[in-house]
Amino acid sequence: MITAFIHQFSSAKSFVNITEKLYPFFLIVGVSMLILGWTWGLLFAPQDAVQGNSYRIIFLHVPSVIFAELIYFFMAVCALMHLVWRVKLAAYLIKSAAPIGAMITFMGLLSGSIWGIPTWGTWWQWDARITSTLILFIMYLGILTLHGSFSNLEKADRLMSILVVIGVVNIPIIKKSVDWWSTLHQPASISVSGGSSIDPSMLYPLLISVIGLGFTLIALGILSSRSYIFTREKNKKWILEHV
Amino acid sequence: MLRLVKAESFKLSKKLKSWLGPLLIMVLVLIAFPLSIDISQFDLAKFYFSIIVVSLLMTSFVATEGMFEEDFEDGSLEQEFLIEKDFYKLVLSKIFVYVCLIGIPIAFIGALFSFANGVAIGSFASVFLLLSLSNLLLFNLFAFGNALSINKGAMLGVLSSLPLALPIIILLGTAVRSIQFGDGFVAIITLMTGIGLLMSAIMPLIISAALKTHID
C-alpha cells in the first residue's frame, strides 16, 4: 500500500510535470531575495563593533555552510527512499544534488578562509567546524566519483545510496569527535529557541540571504535533476511526448 | 563459517605480497621517519606516536586494498553467493582473517617501535592492545570502502572511506593522551572495544549489500 502510494507520487514523470511550473517561481523569488539580502547586508547594514566591515562575508558564508549540510541530509533521505522502496527518482535527485552540494560546500570553505585572514590572522585553522566541513566536501567528491565510475547506472545508484546513508550516520560522529578534538569557532550566534546574539539590523539581511540562497538552490536543483532525468530516461515514451 | 575462515586464511597465507607487504611498509615508515629529521633538535619520543598512527592508517588501507577484488574478478563471489545466498559470513571471516594475519602483527610492530623509541605512553601491552583495536576498526571501515570501489582503484577507495576513518584517528589520539596523563585508559579501551564489536557486526551487513549490488 505504502509502496504503491510512494511510487505513484515519486515517478520521474510526475516530478517533471510538477516542477515544470514551479522552478521559475523558485528562481525568481530566490534570486531577488538574494539580491535584496546582499545589497542590504553589504551596503546598508551597520559595521560590526569588533570586526568592522570584514564580517560582511557572513552573508555569503553562513547561508553556504547551512546548505552544505542541509543538502547532504536531503540526499540521505533520498538515499533511504531509494534503498528501501527502490524509488528511481530519489537516486536521480541525489545525483543532481551532489554537485550543487559540493559547490556550495566549497563556497563555504572558501568564504570561511577569506574571512579567517582578518579575524584569525590565518586562512586555515585545524578547527573543529572547518575540519568537518572539509570532510563533508570530500564526502561529496567521493559520492560523485563513485557514481561516475560505473557503466551500469542502476548499480551506481544503489552503491551511491549506500555510501550516502553511511555518510549521514557518520556526520554527527565526525562532528562530535572533531569537537572533542579541538575547537576555535565562535559558538553559534543564532538559535531558534533562545534569543540571538546578533543585532536585528544584521540579522534580517542574513535571514533574507539564507532563504534567498535556499530558493535559488532549489531552482538549480530542479533544473539539474530535470536535465538528468531527460538523459537517463531518454528512451521512455513519456519523455518523447514531453519534449 | 569455519570453512570460510580456513579457506580465507589459507588463501591469504599463499599471497605473500598481500600480507607481508603492509607489514614491511609499516617497518619502513617507522624506520625512515627518524632518519628524515634531525633527532638532536626534536624530542622524538614526543611525537613518534603520531607517526605510528598515520602509518597504521596507511598500512591498513594498503592491506585491505584488493580484499574483495580478486574474488570479484575471478567469479568466486558468484559461487559463494550460490552457497550462502548472501556475503555476511564471507565478509565476517575475511575481516577476521585479515585482522588476525595483518592487523595484529602491524599493531605488534607499532608497539615494538614505540617501545624502542622510548615513547612514554604506558606499557607495551596497553599500546599493543590499543593499536590492535584501532586496526579492527580501520579494517572494517576500509573493507567497506574497498567493497564500494572493487576494481575502480585506490582513489575512489580513499575518497569514499577516508572521511569515515577520521573519527577513529581522533579516538586513537584521545586514547594516547589518556594513557600519557594516566587516567581514563580503561574507559577508552572499553569504548573502543564496544565500537569494534558493533562495527564488526554491522559493517559486514552493509558490505554484503554492496557486494551483492556489484555482482548483480
Added chain:
Amino acid sequence: MKLLSAQNITYSINENKLFHNLSFNINSGEGLHIKGGNGSGKSTLLRIILGITSPSKGFVETHAQDLNISYLGHKNAIKNYLTPLENLELLFNDAELKIAFEWLRKFGLFDLQDELTASLSYGQQKKLALIRVLARSSDLIILDEPLVGLDQATADQLTSFLIEKLSEGVSLILTSHINPMIDCRVLDIGANDA
C-alpha cells in the same frame, strides 16, 4: 517433476531492454539450450535463473526445497596463485575430492596438480574449472558456453557426462552458440534489437 519456472522475465540495463516477457519451465531430467546472438543477454538470463541478478520484471520460482545447483560461468572461479590440487581442496569435501581426482586423470591434469595454476594453459584452466561442476552431485547444472576453449576430446567427455546426468534425472540449462550434441529444448531469445 517441475523444478523451476520463470514467469514473464524482463531485463533492461540503463533503460535498454535486453529481453522481455520470457516464461519457461524446467522439469527434472530435462535440458534447456538458451540460444541467441551476441549481446542478447544469454549469460544475464542464466544469472537471473541463479538468483544472482534480479530481473527488472517477473520472477523465477524454484519448486524444490534446497535446490542444489552447480554453475560455471565465463569466470573460472579458480585461484591462479594456488596449485590445481589446492584449488580443489578449497572446493570439495573428501568424498567429492575422490571424484575430482578421477576427472583430473581423465583430463590429463594429474601430473600438473602441484604446478601453479597460473602456469597452466587456458584450456587446462577451463578443464580445472569444469571439475567444480563435474565432481559435485546436484539437481541442476547451469553452464555458460561450456564448450568454448575446450579441445574435441574434452568436449566429448563433457557431453557424455551431461547426457548421463540428464538420464539420471538431473536438469541442465546451458547457453552455447554451437549446437551441443545433447537432447535439449531450445529457447531462442533472439538477437539484441535494442
